[in-house]
Amino acid sequence: MREVAIVAFGQTPNRRKxxxxxxxxxxxxxxxxxxxxxxxxxxDVDFTCSGSxxxxxGYSFSWVMAIDALGAWPPIQESHVEGEAxxxxxxxxxxxxxxxxxxVALVYGxxxxxxxxxxxxxxxxxxxxxxxxxWPDAISQAALQARALLDAGLCxxxxxxxxxxxxxxxxxxxxxxxxxxRPDPDELLKAPTIASPLRKHDCPxxxxxxxxxxxxxxxxxxxxxxxxxxxxxxxHRIDVQALGRRDLTHSVSARLAAEAAGAIGTPIDIAxxxxxxxxxxxxxxxxxxxxKRTIVNPSGGIHQGNPMMATGLVRFGExxxxxxxxxxxxxxxxxxxxxxxQQNMVCVLxxx
Amino acid sequence: MQLNDHxxxxxxxxxxxxxxxxxxxxxxxxxxxxxxxxxxxxGIKTSSGSVLCPPxxxxxxxxEDLSVDDLQEVGPAGCVTSWxxxxxxxxxxxxxxxxxxxxxxxxxxxxxxxHAVDAGSESVMRTGMRVIPxxxxxxxxxxxxxxxxVPED
Numbered sequence: 263m264r265e266v267a268i269v270a271f272g273q274t275p276n277r278r279k280x281x282x283x284x285x286x287x288x289x290x291x292x293x294x295x296x297x298x299x300x301x302x303x304x305x306d307v308d309f310t311c312s313g314s315x316x317x318x319x320g321y322s323f324s325w326v327m328a329i330d331a332l333g334a335w336p337p338i339q340e341s342h343v344e345g346e347a348x349x350x351x352x353x354x355x356x357x358x359x360x361x362x363x364x365x366v367a368l369v370y371g372x373x374x375x376x377x378x379x380x381x382x383x384x385x386x387x388x389x390x391x392x393x394x395x396x397w398p399d400a401i402s403q404a405a406l407q408a409r410a411l412l413d414a415g416l417c418x419x420x421x422x423x424x425x426x427x428x429x430x431x432x433x434x435x436x437x438x439x440x441x442x443x444r445p446d447p448d449e450l451l452k453a454p455t456i457a458s459p460l461r462k463h464d465c466p467x468x469x470x471x472x473x474x475x476x477x478x479x480x481x482x483x484x485x486x487x488x489x490x491x492x493x494x495x496x497x498h499r500i501d502v503q504a505l506g507r508r509d510l511t512h513s514v515s516a517r518l519a520a521e522a523a524g525a526i527g528t529p530i531d532i533a534x535x536x537x538x539x540x541x542x543x544x545x546x547x548x549x550x551x552x553x554k555r556t557i558v559n560p561s562g563g564i565h566q567g568n569p570m571m572a573t574g575l576v577r578f579g580e581x582x583x584x585x586x587x588x589x590x591x592x593x594x595x596x597x598x599x600x601x602x603x604q605q606n607m608v609c610v611l612x613x614x
Numbered sequence: 615m616q617l618n619d620h621x622x623x624x625x626x627x628x629x630x631x632x633x634x635x636x637x638x639x640x641x642x643x644x645x646x647x648x649x650x651x652x653x654x655x656x657g658i659k660t661s662s663g664s665v666l667c668p669p670x671x672x673x674x675x676x677x678e679d680l681s682v683d684d685l686q687e688v689g690p691a692g693c694v695t696s697w698x699x700x701x702x703x704x705x706x707x708x709x710x711x712x713x714x715x716x717x718x719x720x721x722x723x724x725x726x727x728x729h730a731v732d733a734g735s736e737s738v739m740r741t742g743m744r745v746i747p748x749x750x751x752x753x754x755x756x757x758x759x760x761x762x763x764v765p766e767d
Binding site for chain 1: 628632634638642646666668674695696697698699700701704705706708715717718719725726727728729736741756757758
């Protein structure tokens with residue numbers, strides 16, 4: 263099978279509201295910088311795949327407009343996933359494994375949550391007969407999962423706060439981060455709950471942003487990058503949709519994806535977990551078998567920024583960038599979508 | 615920007631909506647019809663012997679189609695298996711004052727239903743508490759025919 267690597271990564275600053283740029287204008291400079299950094303022109307990209315959501319944009323085929331960012335003339339080989347852009351990376355990876363014509367692929371994702379109320383819009387992912395008509399907002403659904411952890415005696419609200427503190431502290435080293443700092447967990451716990459037991463620090467920020475990743479195969483990757491981040495394993499699995507049919511203290515699909523990707527029981531230097539809510543970070547650490555020595559979310563994780571539909575792909579990019587820079591040898595990137603970690607993707611990235 | 619004779623800008627309101635109409639199908643159709651007409655809940659028995667409420671069309675273990683013959687009555691009372699207190703209700707929520715979202719395992723069922731519990735105060739809420747449904751005055755054959763659940767006593 264062909265070897266495929268991430269050879270470059272770029273993202274916008276994570277902003278609460280992108281006032282003056284539309285989707286294409288957000289994506290264009292990220293893509294341009296990425297190609298320039300790799301010494302490529304847009305004609306060198308053999309396949310492009312993006313991830314975004316019409317439900318955030320508020321109109322159909324919203325991703326078509328973003329293609330303007332690519333300068334797609336003459337016509338290009340292109341595809342799109344309606345969802346998290348990590349799944350667009352998956353599509354590009356599968357195509358590269360089997361199609362020798364594709365040596366270089368561009369994957370990008372973008373989302374502007376500020377145009378809507380994300381905690382309400384996300385309810386459109388739920389069961390349209392049984393759940394969506396009640397409008398159980400995304401924070402409330404995550405809170406049901408958090409309560410299940412507390413009831414099972416597995417962790418405490420302080421554990422949730424400490425996950426936020428860890429992310430915020432790591433984000434201090436990230437110039438593109440939306441949130442960062444060194445709050446005292448005891449102070450955080452004095453805040454009122456939004457949907458008990460979740461407080462503001464347990465929830466993702468609302469972010470406008472975009473990111474892009476460059477994939478290359480075999481020797482082309484070696485030519486483009488001194489130290490490519492090779493995709494050693496990549497898998498995704500899905501849990502049943504209905505919250506009432508799952509054991510919310512576990513994420514079976516995350517565990518299965520991690521096993522299939524080869525992430526379990528091997529030494530991992532860094533892990534970037536796409537956990538929109540702090541209790542999900544706790545669940546993922548357990549399901550992915552994250553060891554004590556592994557640095558979790560060195561970028562700042564979800565608190566660094568949550569450009570929804572790009573947030574998961576950012577995790578891939580953050581792990582790859584550290585491998586490319588020589589700061590890590592082996593890392594795990596995780597992405598999710600759906601309520602309460604319904605869908606999970608796990609990737610093992612490694613230096614040569 | 616264009617202004618009218620009174621110096622006001624011309625604005626058009628954009629309402630974001632995806633107004634799909636959906637058929638309920640044989641199993642959920644029966645589930646909703648029983649609630650609407652008789653205030654009764656149906657679960658569905660799968661090959662493993664577990665009873666799922668809300669019912670599903672496909673057996674999750676064997677992937678075989680289930681039939682209306684596999685439906686059986688559950689509830690109407692049940693137990694809260696997890697909950698959260700929402701101090702500020704969102705637009706469209708079934709209860710428009712502070713309330714709890716809860717996963718509710720109806721008596722005789724092995725899976726839980728998501729709905730609102732109008733408990734008045736967060737201090738009333740606890741996992742394992744018993745709740746009963748309060749049905750809507752006007753029922754249309756959807757999940758909103760259950761106005762909410764309330765504490766049993």
